[in-house]
Amino acid sequence: MKLLLTDSGITNGSIQDALVDLLGKPIDESSALCIPTAGYGAPDADPGGPWRFISGRSRNPMIDLGWESVGVLELTALPSIDTARWVSWVQEADVLLVNGGDALYLNHWMRKSGLVELLPSLPDTVYVGLSAGSMVMTPRIGQDFVGWKPPTGGDSTLGLVDFSIFPHLDHPACPDNTTAAAERWAAEIAGPAYAIDEQTAIKVAGGTVEVVSEGHWKLFNPAS
Template sequence: MRLLLTSAGIANASIHDALVDLLGKPIAESHALCIPTASYGHPQGTPVGAWRFISGQSALPMCELGWKSVGVLELTALPSIGEERWIPWVREADVLLVNGGDALYLCHWMRQSGLADLLPSLSETVWAGLSAGSMVMTPHIGEDFVQWKPPSGDDSTLGVVDFSIFPHLDHELLPENTMAEAERWAAGIPNQAYAIDDETAIKVIDGHVEVVSEGHWKLFTP
Protein backbone atom coordinates (compact mmCIF):
# COMPACT_ATOMS: atom_id res chain seq x y z
CA MET A 1 0.00 0.00 0.00
CA ARG A 2 0.87 3.65 -0.28
CA LEU A 3 0.51 5.28 3.12
CA LEU A 4 -0.28 8.80 4.27
CA LEU A 5 -0.20 8.70 8.06
CA THR A 6 -1.58 11.92 9.49
CA SER A 7 -2.30 13.29 12.93
CA ALA A 8 -5.34 15.32 11.92
CA GLY A 9 -6.29 14.54 8.35
CA ILE A 10 -5.49 16.58 5.27
CA ALA A 11 -4.74 19.65 7.36
CA ASN A 12 -2.71 21.82 4.97
CA ALA A 13 -1.58 22.26 1.38
CA SER A 14 1.58 20.19 1.79
CA ILE A 15 -0.34 17.16 3.08
CA HIS A 16 -2.96 17.68 0.37
CA ASP A 17 -0.24 17.65 -2.30
CA ALA A 18 1.24 14.48 -0.79
CA LEU A 19 -2.16 12.79 -1.01
CA VAL A 20 -2.58 13.73 -4.67
CA ASP A 21 0.94 12.47 -5.39
CA LEU A 22 0.13 9.12 -3.78
CA LEU A 23 -3.12 8.84 -5.72
CA GLY A 24 -1.43 9.63 -9.01
CA LYS A 25 -4.49 11.52 -10.19
CA PRO A 26 -6.78 14.34 -8.99
CA ILE A 27 -9.00 13.81 -5.97
CA ALA A 28 -12.03 14.60 -8.16
CA GLU A 29 -11.22 11.47 -10.21
CA SER A 30 -10.63 9.20 -7.21
CA HIS A 31 -13.01 6.82 -5.44
CA ALA A 32 -12.81 6.66 -1.63
CA LEU A 33 -14.04 4.32 1.07
CA CYS A 34 -14.13 5.74 4.58
CA ILE A 35 -13.66 3.52 7.63
CA PRO A 36 -15.24 4.93 10.82
CA THR A 37 -14.71 1.80 12.97
CA ALA A 38 -12.06 3.19 15.36
CA SER A 39 -14.55 5.85 16.50
CA TYR A 40 -16.57 3.30 18.45
CA GLY A 41 -13.70 1.80 20.42
CA HIS A 42 -12.47 4.96 22.14
CA PRO A 43 -14.10 6.01 25.43
CA GLN A 44 -14.65 9.51 24.03
CA GLY A 45 -16.04 8.27 20.72
CA THR A 46 -19.70 8.93 19.91
CA PRO A 47 -22.13 8.18 17.07
CA VAL A 48 -22.14 11.92 16.35
CA GLY A 49 -18.37 11.90 15.87
CA ALA A 50 -18.60 8.97 13.46
CA TRP A 51 -21.34 10.75 11.51
CA ARG A 52 -19.30 13.93 11.28
CA PHE A 53 -16.37 11.99 9.86
CA ILE A 54 -18.52 10.16 7.31
CA SER A 55 -20.49 13.25 6.28
CA GLY A 56 -17.44 15.46 5.92
CA GLN A 57 -18.48 17.76 8.76
CA SER A 58 -15.52 17.02 11.00
CA ALA A 59 -12.88 19.62 11.80
CA LEU A 60 -10.31 17.10 10.51
CA PRO A 61 -10.55 17.06 6.70
CA MET A 62 -10.84 13.66 5.03
CA CYS A 63 -14.19 12.84 3.43
CA GLU A 64 -15.03 16.37 2.27
CA LEU A 65 -12.13 16.87 -0.15
CA GLY A 66 -14.16 16.53 -3.35
CA TRP A 67 -13.86 12.81 -4.09
CA LYS A 68 -15.56 11.36 -7.16
CA SER A 69 -17.38 9.05 -4.75
CA VAL A 70 -17.27 8.21 -1.05
CA GLY A 71 -18.58 4.99 0.47
CA VAL A 72 -18.61 3.69 4.03
CA LEU A 73 -16.76 0.49 4.97
CA GLU A 74 -17.74 -0.51 8.51
CA LEU A 75 -15.37 -3.28 9.52
CA THR A 76 -17.59 -4.78 12.22
CA ALA A 77 -20.17 -5.61 9.52
CA LEU A 78 -17.79 -7.39 7.15
CA PRO A 79 -17.60 -10.84 8.85
CA SER A 80 -21.36 -11.22 8.47
CA ILE A 81 -21.65 -10.44 4.75
CA GLY A 82 -18.90 -12.51 3.14
CA GLU A 83 -15.63 -11.69 1.41
CA GLU A 84 -17.11 -12.16 -2.04
CA ARG A 85 -19.10 -8.96 -1.48
CA TRP A 86 -16.75 -6.59 0.32
CA ILE A 87 -13.34 -7.46 -1.15
CA PRO A 88 -14.34 -6.11 -4.61
CA TRP A 89 -15.44 -2.87 -2.96
CA VAL A 90 -12.00 -2.44 -1.42
CA ARG A 91 -10.14 -3.37 -4.60
CA GLU A 92 -12.13 -0.85 -6.62
CA ALA A 93 -11.31 2.03 -4.24
CA ASP A 94 -8.40 4.37 -4.87
CA VAL A 95 -8.10 5.35 -1.22
CA LEU A 96 -9.18 4.18 2.21
CA LEU A 97 -9.88 7.09 4.58
CA VAL A 98 -9.46 5.77 8.10
CA ASN A 99 -10.85 7.68 11.06
CA GLY A 100 -9.25 8.16 14.45
CA GLY A 101 -10.46 6.74 17.74
CA ASP A 102 -8.94 3.64 19.31
CA ALA A 103 -6.06 2.06 17.41
CA LEU A 104 -6.26 -1.31 19.17
CA TYR A 105 -10.00 -1.62 18.52
CA LEU A 106 -9.39 -0.75 14.88
CA CYS A 107 -6.56 -3.29 14.69
CA HIS A 108 -8.77 -5.99 16.19
CA TRP A 109 -11.51 -5.44 13.62
CA MET A 110 -9.07 -5.20 10.75
CA ARG A 111 -7.91 -8.68 11.68
CA GLN A 112 -11.38 -10.07 12.45
CA SER A 113 -12.83 -8.71 9.22
CA GLY A 114 -10.01 -9.97 7.01
CA LEU A 115 -8.98 -6.50 5.85
CA ALA A 116 -5.55 -6.84 7.48
CA ASP A 117 -4.87 -9.98 5.42
CA LEU A 118 -5.90 -8.18 2.24
CA LEU A 119 -3.54 -5.22 2.68
CA PRO A 120 -0.40 -6.77 1.11
CA SER A 121 -2.25 -7.26 -2.19
CA LEU A 122 -3.39 -3.61 -2.38
CA SER A 123 -0.18 -2.31 -3.92
CA GLU A 124 -1.73 0.75 -5.61
CA THR A 125 -4.31 1.62 -2.95
CA VAL A 126 -3.70 4.64 -0.71
CA TRP A 127 -4.24 4.31 3.04
CA ALA A 128 -4.91 7.77 4.48
CA GLY A 129 -5.00 7.47 8.25
CA LEU A 130 -6.09 9.99 10.84
CA SER A 131 -4.56 9.61 14.33
CA ALA A 132 -5.53 6.04 15.36
CA GLY A 133 -6.06 5.33 11.67
CA SER A 134 -2.34 6.00 11.27
CA MET A 135 -1.17 4.39 14.50
CA VAL A 136 -2.76 1.06 13.56
CA MET A 137 -0.14 0.61 10.83
CA THR A 138 2.74 0.74 13.34
CA PRO A 139 4.25 -2.12 15.41
CA HIS A 140 3.29 -0.66 18.82
CA ILE A 141 1.24 2.27 20.08
CA GLY A 142 2.75 2.43 23.59
CA GLU A 143 0.96 1.89 26.89
CA ASP A 144 -0.05 5.58 27.08
CA PHE A 145 -2.50 5.05 24.23
CA VAL A 146 -4.06 1.79 25.39
CA GLN A 147 -7.76 2.30 26.14
CA TRP A 148 -9.75 -0.61 24.69
CA LYS A 149 -8.18 -3.87 25.79
CA PRO A 150 -7.53 -6.32 22.94
CA PRO A 151 -7.63 -10.12 23.39
CA SER A 152 -3.82 -10.16 23.15
CA GLY A 153 -3.59 -7.84 26.14
CA ASP A 154 -0.67 -5.87 24.72
CA ASP A 155 -0.11 -2.70 22.67
CA SER A 156 0.90 -4.35 19.39
CA THR A 157 -0.69 -3.26 16.12
CA LEU A 158 -0.24 -4.32 12.48
CA GLY A 159 3.43 -3.49 11.95
CA VAL A 160 3.03 -2.47 8.31
CA VAL A 161 5.66 0.19 9.00
CA ASP A 162 8.60 -0.17 11.39
CA PHE A 163 8.04 3.00 13.42
CA SER A 164 5.47 4.18 15.96
CA ILE A 165 3.53 7.48 16.05
CA PHE A 166 2.72 9.92 18.85
CA PRO A 167 0.01 12.15 17.28
CA HIS A 168 -1.39 15.57 18.19
CA LEU A 169 1.92 16.88 19.55
CA ASP A 170 1.47 20.16 21.48
CA HIS A 171 -2.27 20.26 20.75
CA GLU A 172 -3.99 23.07 22.64
CA LEU A 173 -6.82 20.79 23.80
CA LEU A 174 -4.42 18.02 24.87
CA PRO A 175 -2.05 19.69 27.36
CA GLU A 176 -0.49 16.33 28.19
CA ASN A 177 0.80 15.91 24.61
CA THR A 178 4.05 17.78 25.13
CA MET A 179 7.42 17.00 23.59
CA ALA A 180 8.67 15.94 27.02
CA GLU A 181 5.78 13.48 27.30
CA ALA A 182 6.51 12.21 23.79
CA GLU A 183 10.12 11.58 24.78
CA ARG A 184 8.98 9.62 27.84
CA TRP A 185 6.55 7.62 25.66
CA ALA A 186 9.26 6.91 23.07
CA ALA A 187 11.57 5.53 25.77
CA GLY A 188 9.12 2.65 26.21
CA ILE A 189 8.87 1.86 22.49
CA PRO A 190 11.26 -0.82 21.13
CA ASN A 191 11.46 0.72 17.65
CA GLN A 192 11.87 4.12 16.02
CA ALA A 193 9.06 6.55 16.74
CA TYR A 194 7.82 9.89 15.45
CA ALA A 195 6.09 12.60 17.43
CA ILE A 196 4.02 14.66 14.98
CA ASP A 197 1.74 17.65 15.35
CA ASP A 198 -1.50 18.21 13.46
CA GLU A 199 0.29 19.98 10.59
CA THR A 200 2.49 16.93 9.93
CA ALA A 201 2.06 13.63 8.11
CA ILE A 202 4.30 10.69 7.21
CA LYS A 203 4.28 9.49 3.60
CA VAL A 204 5.45 5.93 2.90
CA ILE A 205 5.96 4.39 -0.55
CA ASP A 206 7.64 0.99 -0.88
CA GLY A 207 9.29 1.41 2.51
CA HIS A 208 10.63 4.90 1.77
CA VAL A 209 9.60 7.28 4.52
CA GLU A 210 9.14 11.02 4.02
CA VAL A 211 7.90 13.50 6.62
CA VAL A 212 5.55 16.13 5.17
CA SER A 213 5.17 19.04 7.54
CA GLU A 214 4.13 22.64 7.92
CA GLY A 215 4.46 22.24 11.69
CA HIS A 216 6.89 20.40 13.93
CA TRP A 217 7.90 16.82 14.63
CA LYS A 218 10.70 14.72 16.04
CA LEU A 219 12.16 11.28 15.32
CA PHE A 220 13.16 9.18 18.33
CA THR A 221 15.61 6.30 17.87
CA PRO A 222 15.87 3.60 20.57
Protein backbone atom coordinates in the same frame (compact mmCIF):
# COMPACT_ATOMS: atom_id res chain seq x y z
CA MET B 1 -0.16 -0.24 -0.51
CA LYS B 2 0.90 3.40 -0.26
CA LEU B 3 0.42 5.14 3.09
CA LEU B 4 -0.26 8.69 4.21
CA LEU B 5 -0.29 8.59 8.01
CA THR B 6 -1.68 11.87 9.29
CA ASP B 7 -2.26 13.36 12.70
CA SER B 8 -5.39 15.32 11.85
CA GLY B 9 -6.27 14.70 8.22
CA ILE B 10 -5.36 16.74 5.14
CA THR B 11 -4.71 19.96 7.02
CA ASN B 12 -2.45 21.87 4.64
CA GLY B 13 -1.29 22.14 1.05
CA SER B 14 1.85 20.06 1.54
CA ILE B 15 -0.10 17.08 2.87
CA GLN B 16 -2.68 17.43 0.10
CA ASP B 17 0.08 17.52 -2.52
CA ALA B 18 1.50 14.32 -1.00
CA LEU B 19 -1.93 12.69 -1.24
CA VAL B 20 -2.32 13.63 -4.90
CA ASP B 21 1.18 12.35 -5.62
CA LEU B 22 0.33 8.98 -4.06
CA LEU B 23 -2.97 8.80 -5.96
CA GLY B 24 -1.31 9.62 -9.27
CA LYS B 25 -4.38 11.57 -10.34
CA PRO B 26 -6.62 14.39 -9.07
CA ILE B 27 -8.80 13.89 -6.01
CA ASP B 28 -11.96 14.61 -8.02
CA GLU B 29 -11.12 11.65 -10.27
CA SER B 30 -10.56 9.25 -7.35
CA SER B 31 -12.94 6.95 -5.50
CA ALA B 32 -12.78 6.65 -1.72
CA LEU B 33 -13.99 4.27 0.94
CA CYS B 34 -14.15 5.69 4.45
CA ILE B 35 -13.69 3.44 7.48
CA PRO B 36 -15.29 4.92 10.64
CA THR B 37 -14.74 1.89 12.92
CA ALA B 38 -12.09 3.30 15.27
CA GLY B 39 -14.49 6.07 16.25
CA TYR B 40 -16.67 3.61 18.17
CA GLY B 41 -13.89 2.18 20.34
CA ALA B 42 -12.50 5.11 22.29
CA PRO B 43 -13.46 5.37 25.98
CA ASP B 44 -15.11 8.76 25.33
CA ALA B 45 -16.72 7.71 22.03
CA ASP B 46 -20.19 8.93 21.07
CA PRO B 47 -22.26 8.13 17.98
CA GLY B 48 -21.83 11.66 16.69
CA GLY B 49 -18.12 11.16 16.06
CA PRO B 50 -18.40 8.50 13.34
CA TRP B 51 -21.30 10.40 11.79
CA ARG B 52 -19.28 13.61 11.59
CA PHE B 53 -16.43 11.68 9.99
CA ILE B 54 -18.64 9.95 7.41
CA SER B 55 -20.53 13.14 6.56
CA GLY B 56 -17.40 15.28 6.23
CA ARG B 57 -18.47 17.52 9.10
CA SER B 58 -15.56 16.83 11.40
CA ARG B 59 -12.69 19.26 11.95
CA ASN B 60 -10.36 16.86 10.15
CA PRO B 61 -10.42 17.32 6.36
CA MET B 62 -10.65 13.92 4.67
CA ILE B 63 -14.12 13.05 3.39
CA ASP B 64 -14.87 16.59 2.21
CA LEU B 65 -11.97 16.97 -0.24
CA GLY B 66 -14.08 16.59 -3.38
CA TRP B 67 -13.75 12.88 -4.18
CA GLU B 68 -15.39 11.51 -7.30
CA SER B 69 -17.27 9.08 -5.05
CA VAL B 70 -17.29 8.09 -1.37
CA GLY B 71 -18.56 4.90 0.24
CA VAL B 72 -18.54 3.55 3.78
CA LEU B 73 -16.74 0.36 4.82
CA GLU B 74 -17.73 -0.55 8.39
CA LEU B 75 -15.34 -3.26 9.54
CA THR B 76 -17.63 -4.68 12.22
CA ALA B 77 -20.14 -5.56 9.48
CA LEU B 78 -17.71 -7.40 7.20
CA PRO B 79 -17.76 -10.81 8.94
CA SER B 80 -21.49 -11.02 8.12
CA ILE B 81 -21.06 -10.08 4.43
CA ASP B 82 -19.96 -12.35 1.61
CA THR B 83 -16.19 -11.93 1.42
CA ALA B 84 -15.97 -11.64 -2.35
CA ARG B 85 -18.51 -8.84 -2.25
CA TRP B 86 -16.70 -6.49 0.14
CA VAL B 87 -13.26 -7.41 -1.22
CA SER B 88 -14.40 -6.15 -4.63
CA TRP B 89 -15.41 -2.84 -3.03
CA VAL B 90 -11.95 -2.40 -1.57
CA GLN B 91 -10.16 -3.46 -4.75
CA GLU B 92 -12.11 -0.93 -6.79
CA ALA B 93 -11.37 2.01 -4.46
CA ASP B 94 -8.45 4.36 -5.08
CA VAL B 95 -8.13 5.33 -1.42
CA LEU B 96 -9.12 4.15 2.05
CA LEU B 97 -9.82 6.98 4.51
CA VAL B 98 -9.49 5.63 8.04
CA ASN B 99 -10.99 7.44 11.01
CA GLY B 100 -9.34 8.15 14.34
CA GLY B 101 -10.59 6.93 17.70
CA ASP B 102 -9.06 3.88 19.37
CA ALA B 103 -6.11 2.20 17.64
CA LEU B 104 -6.42 -1.14 19.46
CA TYR B 105 -10.14 -1.40 18.69
CA LEU B 106 -9.36 -0.66 15.05
CA ASN B 107 -6.53 -3.21 15.08
CA HIS B 108 -8.92 -5.84 16.45
CA TRP B 109 -11.48 -5.26 13.70
CA MET B 110 -8.96 -4.93 10.89
CA ARG B 111 -7.78 -8.42 11.81
CA LYS B 112 -11.19 -9.94 12.59
CA SER B 113 -12.76 -8.57 9.40
CA GLY B 114 -9.95 -9.92 7.22
CA LEU B 115 -9.07 -6.49 5.80
CA VAL B 116 -5.46 -6.64 7.00
CA GLU B 117 -4.88 -9.81 4.99
CA LEU B 118 -6.09 -8.03 1.84
CA LEU B 119 -3.90 -4.93 2.17
CA PRO B 120 -0.63 -6.43 0.82
CA SER B 121 -2.41 -7.29 -2.44
CA LEU B 122 -3.27 -3.62 -3.09
CA PRO B 123 -0.02 -1.99 -4.29
CA ASP B 124 -1.75 0.95 -5.97
CA THR B 125 -4.29 1.72 -3.24
CA VAL B 126 -3.63 4.68 -0.97
CA TYR B 127 -4.31 4.32 2.76
CA VAL B 128 -4.88 7.62 4.58
CA GLY B 129 -4.97 7.35 8.36
CA LEU B 130 -6.22 9.91 10.86
CA SER B 131 -4.62 9.68 14.34
CA ALA B 132 -5.56 6.14 15.51
CA GLY B 133 -6.07 5.27 11.85
CA SER B 134 -2.37 6.01 11.40
CA MET B 135 -1.17 4.49 14.68
CA VAL B 136 -2.76 1.12 13.84
CA MET B 137 -0.22 0.60 11.06
CA THR B 138 2.70 0.70 13.52
CA PRO B 139 4.19 -2.16 15.60
CA ARG B 140 2.83 -0.82 18.91
CA ILE B 141 1.22 2.31 20.33
CA GLY B 142 2.64 2.38 23.87
CA GLN B 143 0.75 2.10 27.15
CA ASP B 144 -0.01 5.85 27.17
CA PHE B 145 -2.48 5.31 24.32
CA VAL B 146 -4.18 2.12 25.50
CA GLY B 147 -7.91 2.75 25.92
CA TRP B 148 -9.98 -0.19 24.65
CA LYS B 149 -8.31 -3.36 25.86
CA PRO B 150 -8.02 -6.25 23.41
CA PRO B 151 -8.75 -9.82 24.58
CA THR B 152 -5.07 -10.67 24.20
CA GLY B 153 -3.90 -7.61 26.15
CA GLY B 154 -0.84 -5.57 25.25
CA ASP B 155 -0.43 -2.58 22.95
CA SER B 156 0.62 -4.30 19.71
CA THR B 157 -0.86 -3.18 16.42
CA LEU B 158 -0.46 -4.26 12.79
CA GLY B 159 3.25 -3.57 12.30
CA LEU B 160 2.94 -2.72 8.59
CA VAL B 161 5.54 0.01 9.15
CA ASP B 162 8.57 -0.24 11.42
CA PHE B 163 8.03 2.94 13.45
CA SER B 164 5.53 4.12 16.04
CA ILE B 165 3.57 7.40 16.17
CA PHE B 166 2.89 9.82 19.04
CA PRO B 167 0.05 12.04 17.74
CA HIS B 168 -1.29 15.51 18.57
CA LEU B 169 2.06 16.85 19.72
CA ASP B 170 1.64 20.03 21.79
CA HIS B 171 -2.03 20.36 20.79
CA PRO B 172 -4.08 22.65 23.06
CA ALA B 173 -6.84 20.03 23.33
CA CYS B 174 -4.30 17.38 24.41
CA PRO B 175 -2.36 19.03 27.26
CA ASP B 176 -0.61 15.77 28.16
CA ASN B 177 0.86 15.36 24.67
CA THR B 178 3.97 17.44 25.30
CA THR B 179 7.43 16.93 23.84
CA ALA B 180 8.61 15.75 27.27
CA ALA B 181 5.79 13.20 27.37
CA ALA B 182 6.72 12.06 23.86
CA GLU B 183 10.31 11.52 24.97
CA ARG B 184 9.17 9.33 27.88
CA TRP B 185 6.81 7.43 25.58
CA ALA B 186 9.55 6.87 23.01
CA ALA B 187 11.89 5.46 25.65
CA GLU B 188 9.22 2.88 26.52
CA ILE B 189 8.59 2.09 22.84
CA ALA B 190 12.31 1.34 22.37
CA GLY B 191 12.16 1.55 18.59
CA PRO B 192 11.97 4.20 15.86
CA ALA B 193 9.16 6.60 16.69
CA TYR B 194 7.80 9.91 15.43
CA ALA B 195 6.02 12.58 17.45
CA ILE B 196 3.87 14.63 15.05
CA ASP B 197 1.52 17.58 15.24
CA GLU B 198 -1.65 18.38 13.32
CA GLN B 199 0.25 19.94 10.41
CA THR B 200 2.38 16.83 9.87
CA ALA B 201 1.98 13.49 8.07
CA ILE B 202 4.24 10.56 7.22
CA LYS B 203 4.28 9.38 3.62
CA VAL B 204 5.33 5.79 2.93
CA ALA B 205 5.73 4.52 -0.63
CA GLY B 206 8.09 2.02 -2.23
CA GLY B 207 9.90 1.45 1.03
CA THR B 208 10.69 5.16 1.43
CA VAL B 209 9.51 7.08 4.50
CA GLU B 210 9.10 10.85 4.17
CA VAL B 211 7.86 13.36 6.71
CA VAL B 212 5.55 15.97 5.17
CA SER B 213 5.10 18.92 7.50
CA GLU B 214 4.19 22.57 7.81
CA GLY B 215 4.34 22.22 11.59
CA HIS B 216 6.68 20.45 13.97
CA TRP B 217 7.70 16.87 14.60
CA LYS B 218 10.50 14.86 16.14
CA LEU B 219 12.06 11.49 15.37
CA PHE B 220 13.18 9.33 18.27
CA ASN B 221 15.48 6.55 17.14
CA PRO B 222 17.54 4.56 19.66
CA ALA B 223 19.68 3.18 16.83
CA SER B 224 21.02 6.67 16.14
